[in-house]
Amino acid sequence: MKNDISLLSAKDMRRSILAALITAASVICGIIPFFNLLSILEMLASRQPFDRIAVQCIIIAALLIAKSVFYGLGIAVSHRVAFSTLIDIRKRIISHMERLSLSDIAGQKSGSFAQVVDNEVEQVEVFIAHALPELLVASIIPVAVLAFMYTVCWQFALILTIQIPVLIVFMMLFMKRYSSKFEELTQRTGKMTADLLEYIEGIRVIKVFNTGRGKTNEILQRMKDYISWVKKVSTVMTFSKFIQSCIISSGVFLTAAIGTGFLIEGSIEYKDFVISIIFAGFFGESLGKLLTYTFKVMKFNSSRKAILSVLSIPVRDRSEKAAKAMPGDIEFSGVSFAYADSAAVSDISLTARSNASTALVGASGSGKTTIGKLINGFLLPDSGKVSIDGVPTCNISEASIAELVSYVQQDAFMFNTSIYENILIGNPEAKRDKVYDAAKKAQIHNFIMSLPDRYDTQAGEGGCRLSGGEKQRISLARMILKNAPVIVLDEATAAIDAQNEQAVHRAIEAVSKGKTTITITHRMNTISDADNIIVVENGRIADQGGHRELISRCDLYKRLMDAQYAVENWTVKEEEVC
Numbered sequence: 003m004k005n006d007i008s009l010l011s012a013k014d015m016r017r018s019i020l021a022a023l024i025t026a027a028s029v030i031c032g033i034i035p036f037f038n039l040l041s042i043l044e045m046l047a048s049r050q051p052f053d054r055i056a057v058q059c060i061i062i063a064a065l066l067i068a069k070s071v072f073y074g075l076g077i078a079v080s081h082r083v084a085f086s087t088l089i090d091i092r093k094r095i096i097s098h099m100e101r102l103s104l105s106d107i108a109g110q111k112s113g114s115f116a117q118v119v120d121n122e123v124e125q126v127e128v129f130i131a132h133a134l135p136e137l138l139v140a141s142i143i144p145v146a147v148l149a150f151m152y153t154v155c156w157q158f159a160l161i162l163t164i165q166i167p168v169l170i171v172f173m174m175l176f177m178k179r180y181s182s183k184f185e186e187l188t189q190r191t192g193k194m195t196a197d198l199l200e201y202i203e204g205i206r207v208i209k210v211f212n213t214g215r216g217k218t219n220e221i222l223q224r225m226k227d228y229i230s231w232v233k234k235v236s237t238v239m240t241f242s243k244f245i246q247s248c249i250i251s252s253g254v255f256l257t258a259a260i261g262t263g264f265l266i267e268g269s270i271e272y273k274d275f276v277i278s279i280i281f282a283g284f285f286g287e288s289l290g291k292l293l294t295y296t297f298k299v300m301k302f303n304s305s306r307k308a309i310l311s312v313l314s315i316p317v318r319d320r321s322e323k324a325a326k327a328m329p330g331d332i333e334f335s336g337v338s339f340a341y342a343d344s345a346a347v348s349d350i351s352l353t354a355r356s357n358a359s360t361a362l363v364g365a366s367g368s369g370k371t372t373i374g375k376l377i378n379g380f381l382l383p384d385s386g387k388v389s390i391d392g393v394p395t396c397n398i399s400e401a402s403i404a405e406l407v408s409y410v411q412q413d414a415f416m417f418n419t420s421i422y423e424n425i426l427i428g429n430p431e432a433k434r435d436k437v438y439d440a441a442k443k444a445q446i447h448n449f450i451m452s453l454p455d456r457y458d459t460q461a462g463e464g465g466c467r468l469s470g471g472e473k474q475r476i477s478l479a480r481m482i483l484k485n486a487p488v489i490v491l492d493e494a495t496a497a498i499d500a501q502n503e504q505a506v507h508r509a510i511e512a513v514s515k516g517k518t519t520i521t522i523t524h525r526m527n528t529i530s531d532a533d534n535i536i537v538v539e540n541g542r543i544a545d546q547g548g549h550r551e552l553i554s555r556c557d558l559y560k561r562l563m564d565a566q567y568a569v570e571n572w573t574v575k576e577e578e579v580c
């Protein structure tokens with residue numbers, strides 16, 4: 003994707019210009035009646051016939067109607083532009099996120115993405131739909147008023163003109179000092195949203211571990227800090243608005259004061275005095291609006307930056323140079339990978355042979371999952387090379403690897419749609435009987451059939467209506483349906499109950515025949531038949547070989563086996579219960 007810095011598409015830009023022109027027409031229709039009013043005053047003063055005055059009144063009415071029609075039309079067009087821009091930006095963010103690999107978005111809080119997709123994009127919509135037309139109206143009026151004032155009384159015009167540089171200097175000084183606060187506001191709001199989301203998502207853990215008060219107080223304190231910061235910034239804004247208001251009001255005040263003197267002197271006509279005060283009022287009001295919209299421009303600008311910061315997260319685009327992923331040996335040579343700055347695996351070299359079973363074992367946190375994610379291209383190595391059938395994964399598109407590899411993890415994600423649709427993700431082209439067959443093999447068919455809506459039962463948000471074991475079996479059904487040549491099982495059966503476990507393992511064995519399988523597990527009893535067992539320790543390979551070899555020479559492997567044996571034979575003594 004090209005790094006497009008414009009938030010508006012060319013079509014919306016054209017529509018936006020159209021909205022601006024229509025709004026400008028509305029402003030002109032709103033200004034002309036004052037000249038007609040002036041004519042009426044002159045006619046009344048010179049006792050002109052009523053029909054001539056009536057014509058002027060009709061023209062005023064027609065212009066005011068035209069003003070409203072044009073204004074409504076302008077707003078309608080700008081709303082259309084704003085809405086389509088809103089959808090367009092959200093689509094761009096989503097498609098950009100889809101193209102980012104897991105390593106590209108590692109370290110980004112999901113809440114900060116949500117803040118950009120929701121709040122910041124909303125700000126752009128509000129700006130285009132409301133602020134832009136108003137800004138335009140507020141910019142035309144002062145220019146028109148000044149042009150008129152110079153024809154009536156240059157002294158009045160000068161008073162109004164002087165207001166402009168005074169305001170500009172004030173605003174420049176203000177913005178120099180405070181524009182960074184708007185960016186800070188965006189960042190702080192993003193962080194607050196992310197923290198709140200994390201709190202809501204983690205509420206179950208908080209309750210289970212009874213840390214509710216502490217965590218709640220912590221989040222409340224952060225909210226208080228945020229609100230008190232916003233209040234401080236608002237006080238500065240309010241003070242600035244007060245100063246602006248004083249500068250703006252001085253125009254009407256000085257026009258009225260000096261005009262009264264001119265009137266007493268007889269150097270100005272009464273009607274010119276009245277219209278000048280009215281126009282000075284308009285001038286001030288429009289300047290006030292312009293300044294208000296300056297803040298909106300600043301807010302828009304910081305929202306725009308936040309959106310572009312997401313859109314400019316670099317994509318390591320592998321789609322163009324993409325070689326096709328073909329089944330073959332999976333090889334790691336000197337691979338290292340670190341999350342942020344903490345190393346997860348270091349200088350790993352291993353081979354998972356094609357059409358053979360490889361198991362990865364090791365203590366928690368030793369780097370097994372990271373190896374799994376490096377195989378399926380979710381992660382790319384910081385150094386060294388991961389290759390499939392001799393082709394480095396960095397040269398293969400994610401889509402091609404996804405076709406080749408089925409990756410089943412412990413934390414199976416379910417979409418809030420039917421169970422049928424959730425299984426179908428494995429192979430969207432599959433016929434209904436194949437879906438049922440996969441579900442049967444994964445030992446989940448009977449359970450699904452026992453539900454009131456059977457396969458049409460909704461999984462709930464994130465699969466919340468299903469147990470961990472049910473989600474894992476659905477996830478395995480997906481894998482069976484996909485029938486990919488490489489299978490990576492990362493603790494894929496850890497939550498399955500003992501009753502179903504044997505059958506699930508038999509199904510996995512049957513599906514794995516003639517395929518390359520990599521099993522990551524803590525259940526040592528399930529991998530002793532693997533062709534190659536790789537023992538991982540602190541991000542490095544401690545040893546590898548068959549079960550018999552390892553049991554005879556690898557201390558860590560023996561310890562892992564012993565621990566498994568102890569768990570299996572663990573019984574509660576009667577006295578311990580009492």
Ligand SMILES: Nc1ncnc2c1ncn2[C@@H]1O[C@H](COP(=O)(O)OP(=O)(O)OP(=O)(O)O)[C@@H](O)[C@H]1O
Pocket residue numbers: 108341342344345346364365366367368369370371372373
């Ligand atoms: N997204 C992440 N960001 C930062 N560090 C991470 C991330 N994921 C894993 N790690 C760290 O990388 C190291 C290896 O983690 P990994 O998940 O690969 O271990 P594992 O052997 O699969 O552990 P387990 O058996 O508990 O699943 C650990 O120290 C872990 O804390």
